[in-house]
Amino acid sequence: MELIGNWSYPTTIKFGAGRISELAEACLATGITKPLLVTDKGLASLPITTAALDLLEGAGLGRGLFSEVDPNPTEKNAEAGLKVYREGGYDGVIAFGGGSGLDLGKVIAFMSGQSRPIWDFEDIGDWWTRADPDGIAPIIAVPTTAGTGSEVGRASVITNSETHEKKIIFHPKILPAVVICDPELTVGMPGFITAGTGMDAFAHCLEAYSSPHYHPMSQGIALEGLRLVKENLPVAFKDGTNIEARAHMMSAAMMGATAFQKGLGAIHALSHPIGAMYNTHHGTTNAVVMQPVLQMNRPAIEDRIEAAARYLGIEGGFDGFYGFVGELNHTLGIPKNLTELGISDPDLDTLVKGALIDPSTGGNPIEMTESNTRALFEACF
Structure with missing residues (x-):
C-alpha cells in the first residue's frame, strides 16, 4: 500500500442547540450583506425557515428566499436559482435544509460568477480548475436533517434532467465558510x-x-x-x-x-x-x-x-x-x-x-x- 494521499478537512462549525441565533453574525463574518436563503419547497413555509428569515431581516440582511428545489435537484433548479440570485443582487448564499437544499444552495453560490455551463465542472480529473475561484460567492450551510453531511462537503450532487444521471460538481471552495449545526432544527423531521x-x-x-x-x-x-x-x-x-x-x-x-x-x-x-x-x-x-x-x-x-x-x-x-x-x-x-x-x-x-x-x-x-x-x-x- 502506498502511504500517500491528498487530504482536506472541514471548516468552521458552530454546533449546539440554539446556535441558529448566530445566523446573522455568521453572515457578517463572511462578508455577506444580502444573503439568498436556498431551501426546498417542503421547508420553505415551515416555522424553522420563517424564524431564520426573521433573524436575517431583523439584522438588516433582508429575507431573500429561493425554494424551487426538487428532492433530487437538477440543473434546471440551479438555473432558476441563479436567475433569482443575479437579478436580486445577492452577495452570498445560506444553504438551508437537507441534502437537496444544501447541494443546490452550494451550486448556486459556486455558479454565480462562472461563465461556463455547470457540467464543465463535473468531478472528473482536474475539471474543477476550469472554475474562476473569485466567482464563487460565500456560503453558509444550515443542515436541518442528519444524513448527507453536505454542509461539510466540497461537492454537490446534481441530476442531469435530460439523461437522468446524477453528477458530482466539485470545487474546494464549495465547502461552506461557516456551518451552523443546531439539533433543534431537526426535531420536526418525520x-x-x-x-x-x-x-x-x-x-x-x-x-x-x-x-x-x-x-x-x-x-x-x-x-x-x-x-x-x-x-x-x-x-x-x-x-x-x-x-x-x-x-x-x-x-x-x-x-x-x-x-x-x-x-x-x-x-x-x-x-x-x-x-x-x-x-x-x-x-x-x-x-x-x-x-x-x-x-x-x-x-x-x-x-x-x-x-x-x-x-x-x-x-x-x-x-x-x-x-x-x-x-x-x-x-x-x-x-x-x-x-x-x-x-x-x-x-x-x-x-x-x-x-x-x-x-x-x-x-x-x-x-x-x-x-x-x-x-x-x-x-x-
Missing part, C-alpha cells in the same frame, strides 16, 4: 426522513471505513460515526424530541461526509442511478442495498468488519454485523428490497451502466464489473 437520512450517514461511514484507500484520519472518524449512528438513530427515530440523540446524529452526518474523502463504494454507485431514474429517497435507497453490497464485498472486508463489530459491541463478527444492519433497517421501517421501495420492471441495463460510471465505484473494495454489478442489482430486488 420518522421516515429521520430513518433515511440517518442510514445515509451510516452508509457514508461504512463505505469510507471499507474503502481500500489510505486515509487513517478518515478511518477513525468513520468508525466512531458508525458507533454514534448505532446508539442514537433508533432513539431519534422513536423519540424525535430527544435533543441528545438528534445532536449525536448531526455529528455522525458530518463525520460521514468528512470520512468519505477516503472513498465511497457500491452502495452509492447503485443508489445514485436508482435515485436519478426513479426519484427514490437517497438515504433510504442506500439502506435497502446495504446488505447485498456487504455480501458482495465480504471477501475483501471481512476482517475489517469483524474489527468494527468488536468496537461497536456487536457479537458474531461479519455475520453479526450483517444481521445488525438488517435489524436496524427493520426497526426503522426501511423497505426490504427495491421492489418494496416501489421500483417495478427496472431497466437493469441503464442502471448497470449508470453504476459503473459513477465516481463512487473507485472506492469499492472489490472491482465493479458489468457482471457482478448486474448480479448485485438483481440481488436487491
Whole structure:
C-alpha cells in the first residue's frame, strides 16, 4: 500500500442547540450583506425557515428566499436559482435544509460568477480548475436533517434532467465558510426522513471505513460515526424530541461526509442511478442495498468488519454485523428490497451502466464489473 494521499478537512462549525441565533453574525463574518436563503419547497413555509428569515431581516440582511428545489435537484433548479440570485443582487448564499437544499444552495453560490455551463465542472480529473475561484460567492450551510453531511462537503450532487444521471460538481471552495449545526432544527423531521437520512450517514461511514484507500484520519472518524449512528438513530427515530440523540446524529452526518474523502463504494454507485431514474429517497435507497453490497464485498472486508463489530459491541463478527444492519433497517421501517421501495420492471441495463460510471465505484473494495454489478442489482430486488 502506498502511504500517500491528498487530504482536506472541514471548516468552521458552530454546533449546539440554539446556535441558529448566530445566523446573522455568521453572515457578517463572511462578508455577506444580502444573503439568498436556498431551501426546498417542503421547508420553505415551515416555522424553522420563517424564524431564520426573521433573524436575517431583523439584522438588516433582508429575507431573500429561493425554494424551487426538487428532492433530487437538477440543473434546471440551479438555473432558476441563479436567475433569482443575479437579478436580486445577492452577495452570498445560506444553504438551508437537507441534502437537496444544501447541494443546490452550494451550486448556486459556486455558479454565480462562472461563465461556463455547470457540467464543465463535473468531478472528473482536474475539471474543477476550469472554475474562476473569485466567482464563487460565500456560503453558509444550515443542515436541518442528519444524513448527507453536505454542509461539510466540497461537492454537490446534481441530476442531469435530460439523461437522468446524477453528477458530482466539485470545487474546494464549495465547502461552506461557516456551518451552523443546531439539533433543534431537526426535531420536526418525520420518522421516515429521520430513518433515511440517518442510514445515509451510516452508509457514508461504512463505505469510507471499507474503502481500500489510505486515509487513517478518515478511518477513525468513520468508525466512531458508525458507533454514534448505532446508539442514537433508533432513539431519534422513536423519540424525535430527544435533543441528545438528534445532536449525536448531526455529528455522525458530518463525520460521514468528512470520512468519505477516503472513498465511497457500491452502495452509492447503485443508489445514485436508482435515485436519478426513479426519484427514490437517497438515504433510504442506500439502506435497502446495504446488505447485498456487504455480501458482495465480504471477501475483501471481512476482517475489517469483524474489527468494527468488536468496537461497536456487536457479537458474531461479519455475520453479526450483517444481521445488525438488517435489524436496524427493520426497526426503522426501511423497505426490504427495491421492489418494496416501489421500483417495478427496472431497466437493469441503464442502471448497470449508470453504476459503473459513477465516481463512487473507485472506492469499492472489490472491482465493479458489468457482471457482478448486474448480479448485485438483481440481488436487491
